[in-house]
Amino acid sequence: MEEIMRNDHVFHRDLLKQYPIITHGKGPYLYSEDGRRFLDACSGAVAANLGHGIKEIAEAMAEQAGKAAFVHTLRFETPVLYELSEKIAKLAPDPLKKVYFTSGGSEANESAIKLARQYHKDAGKPEKHVVIGRWQSYHGNTFGSLSAGGDIKRRQVYTPNLLDFKHIHSPNCLRCPFQREKKDCDKTQNWSCTASLEQLILEIGPQNVSAFITEPITGSQLGSVVPPESYFQEIRRICDRYDVLLIADEVMTGFGRTGKNFAIEHFSIIPDIITFGKGVSAGYAPLAGMIVHERIMDGLMQNSKGKFVHGYTYSGHPVSVAAGLAVLQIYEREKILENVRDAGKYLFDKLIDLKTRIPFIYDVRGMGLLLGIEFSADKAGTPFEPSLQLSERINEKAMELGAVFYPGNGTINGQMGDHLIVSPPLNCKKDELDELVQILENSMLLAIEEIRRGLDDAAK
Ligand SMILES: Cc1ncc(COP(=O)(O)O)c(C=O)c1O
Structure with a gap:
């Protein structure tokens, strides 16, 4: 593949960040010039509702x-x-x-x-x-x-x-x-x-x-x-x-x-x-x-x-x-409404199941394929310290593992609290949702492990 030079004249959203350069997409997947594949688990910004590359x-x-x-x-x-x-x-x-x-x-x-x-x-x-x-x-x-x-x-x-x-x-x-x-x-x-x-x-x-x-x-x-x-x-x-x-x-x-x-x-x-x-x-x-x-x-x-x-x-x-x-x-x-209802229920049940295994999931909610997960440090709903950037960190891990979600914070009062929106394309299939949930689980575990290690190191 032709190598794309980084263009230093781009006014990036965050000038300190390097973003993957996407060359093409197919279905729910985006492909970057360095050979990575991302499952678009949030349809970009809840916009790419049919996935990518439709001729x-x-x-x-x-x-x-x-x-x-x-x-x-x-x-x-x-x-x-x-x-x-x-x-x-x-x-x-x-x-x-x-x-x-x-x-x-x-x-x-x-x-x-x-x-x-x-x-x-x-x-x-x-x-x-x-x-x-x-x-x-x-x-x-x-x-x-x-x-x-x-x-x-x-x-x-x-x-x-x-x-x-x-x-x-x-x-x-x-x-x-x-x-x-x-x-x-x-x-x-x-x-x-x-x-x-x-x-x-x-x-x-x-x-x-x-x-x-x-x-x-x-x-x-x-x-x-x-x-x-x-x-x-x-x-x-x-x-x-x-x-x-x-x-x-x-x-x-x-x-x-x-x-x-x-x-x-x-x-x-x-x-x-x-x-x-x-x-x-x-x-x-x-x-x-x-x-x-x-x-x-x-x-x-x-x-x-x-x-x-x-x-x-x-x-x-x-x-x-x-x-x-x-x-x-x-x-x-493609009778998209039917797929949203079907796939939405399938994904919702999977996320509820994830909640039984991941103790820092506080809530799973939403409708159709606009689902949200809220996190908390304990069962009483105490939020994580904002400086830990939990939801951002989960998404970073997900991107390393090959999926992208829509992280958010300030869930409780505009300042405290973390959540993640899960909103794959409306024509997604069950095997893609299985992959999504697997990457999400692994990303959550890696993020929390990283936070724990950081806290342990700080306590030493
Ligand atoms: C509910 C809602 N309204 C308005 C907007 C703004 O839309 P745009 O970014 O296309 O201007 C958004 C974007 O995320 C949104 O979610």
């Missing part, structure tokens, strides 16, 4: 690039834009039927925040502008989406630049931020995690609040935490009560990741806007967007002369849209 998608993109690689949606549109919008609208819950495209998930959430603001303003409610998000939810890295999100570490550097958006705690029954027991909440039908939204809206003044944004299943920051069953029904009621738009951020969960087209369907409510990204193009091209409720579209028609004051050069980029169309055709043809 059909590459050819669809090439065909579109050969016809018309770019048109500006301010002046023109393309047939693929209509085809993909129709497909997405059919998958989305009624009456969310209009699809707006962006390049990435941050831009999608930025667009939803702006749409909520414009919708209210043009409807004669000019004060409505505050977005409420949740601590430990992630909505992206642009200023609007970062302000709405609750990722303490990512926000810290930019605090003076952030918008004055507000936050409530994310629901997490295992480590309830309100120190309550799930069974008591269920018995009394009184949930502090939803009551806190109403309280905050009243504090800010409902006339000032435009939207509440939430991940249906809290992904990267909490490690796939599923909310209590009735959480979203109560959230929906509160949003309706105060004319606050409900934005479901499905950038990570959309297009089958949790075993339904959209994760919010598990909770039987209809949001006002669904934002999506990642899985829509399975990582083959930058593509994301939002799907909008007809009452917002009606509002735009009646109050805004049909104009949304927003847009990006690459909104609805034909090559990305062609990739999305090919990907959705494959999801349908």
